[in-house]
Structures are given as C-alpha cells and as structure tokens.
Amino acid sequence: MKKPIILVTNDDGIMAPGIRHLVEFMLEIGDVVVVAPDKPQSGMGHAVTIVNPIRLEKITGNGAHDEYSCSGTPVDCVKLAVNKVLHRKPDLLVSGINHGSNSSINVIYSGTMSAAIEGAMEDIPAIGFSLLDYSYHADFVSGKKYVQQIARNVLKQGLPKGICLNVNIPAVSETELQGLKVCRQARGNWQEEFDHRKDPRGKDYFWLTGHFRLHEDSNETDEWALKQNYVSVVPIQFDFTAHGLIPELKKWTNNA
Secondary structure (H helix, E strand, C coil): CCCCEEEEECCCCCCCHHHHHHHHHHHCCCEEEEEEECCCCCCCCCCCCCCCCCCEEEEECCCCEEEEEECCCHHHHHHHHHHHHCCCCCCEEEEEEEECCCCCCHHHHCHHHHHHHHHHHCCCCEEEEEECCCCCCCCCHHHHHHHHHHHHHHHHHCCCCCEEEEEEECCCCHHHCCCEEECECCCEEEEEEEEEEECCCCCEEEEEEEEEEECCCCCCEHHHHHHCCCEEEEEEECCCCCHHHHHHHHHHHHHC
C-alpha cells in the first residue's frame, strides 16, 4: 500500500530536538516532508509574513524524506508546503513536538498550534504535540507510543472539517504516563509582568514575564489531566463564534 504523506512543522525551529524526534516517529508511519522555521518562532500565534520575502531552502531529501527550512512563521511553513512543495494537501499534518506546554489559553499564542489550526483551515487532518518540558535535553521518547497512536488513529479515522487536535504530554517517564484523556481546554490566563531595565545607553526596555493563573479545578480539563500524568487530547476549532449568544444579540438588535 502507498504510504501516507505526513507534513511535519513546528515553531521551535527545524533543528530543535522536539521536531527531530517527531520526524523519527513519523518515518515509522509514512513518507515525511518537513517544512519548518529556520529559527525559533515561539509565541507567533497565527502570524503570517507580509512585509518581507519568505525564503525556502531544501536542506535534505531522498523522496521519502524531504526537508526544507523556511524564513517565515509556522503558518507560512504550512502554506508554502501545501502550495509550493507538495503541490497537494498532505494526508496528515503534525506540528511539534513543542518544548513546553500548549494547554489551556496557551493555544492562542502558540505557533505550534497555529500551524495545526492552519491545517484544519485547509481541511487537512492536523495535530499539535507539546511536551511539558522546556529543556533542550527533554525526554521526548517517553511519549512516542501515544504520539504514534494518535497519528495513526487520525490517519485511519480522519477528523471533522475545521477541527484539529491539541495534544500535551506530561514530562514524566513512560511508565508514569497514565494513558490518554480526551478533555476540554481549561479556563485560565497569564498574569503579565514586565521586567523594566535600561540598556548601556540608558534607554528603557522591557522583558515580558508573568505566571499562569488557572480559574478552575474541573476533572474535565487538560490542566487536570496533565497533573494526573495523562496525555491530554483536546479537539480545537478555529470558529470563534459564541453561538450561544447569537439569539440574545438578535433580541438586542430587534429592539433597537
């Protein structure tokens, strides 16, 4: 049987350990094409490049495993991969494995997840993978079984149009992982702080810092699942419409 074509991207850069492991995991499932940023693009969200040229360089290839580095954002990488590299939609898009969590509200800021969401917008089955460890030497192999299991299931079952998966993996050993938990995104936000400093010329500058605030403790959320050492699986959609509020808003406009 013909192997599926799997597009791999990320936001940590093409040489990050997370994507190198993801490529190895996907090569056991299908033919892999990598189009990933040539430098870290964390926190870029769904940004696209419109004021600068985007450069794409083929760095390796043998037909079943081709790799390209891209000067643009993770979303740029997906767009270029579909339109200029593959000239077709891949059978699966996987993004990551991100160094650090993309649970709860982090999904909004994440370049990793925006690449997956872009795939969903293109009707490509897509998954974003993240490991709750920022270390360069993080243990990505501990979650291999679950990464491959989810990828194989999506290839077999597909996903509804407009939906992708946000998968987060606790930073524990394989034996400590409790399995998969399908759940919803927890309600939380970042409490921003800005470290105010001065450069050698006396000019002000700021470093964004802060801490995450969780607003609930429900056992239906990704944050709860991760604390219990489950791999969290959250279906994500790009339709931001608050459908439940539409009937009420119609009353307001009808009374205007």
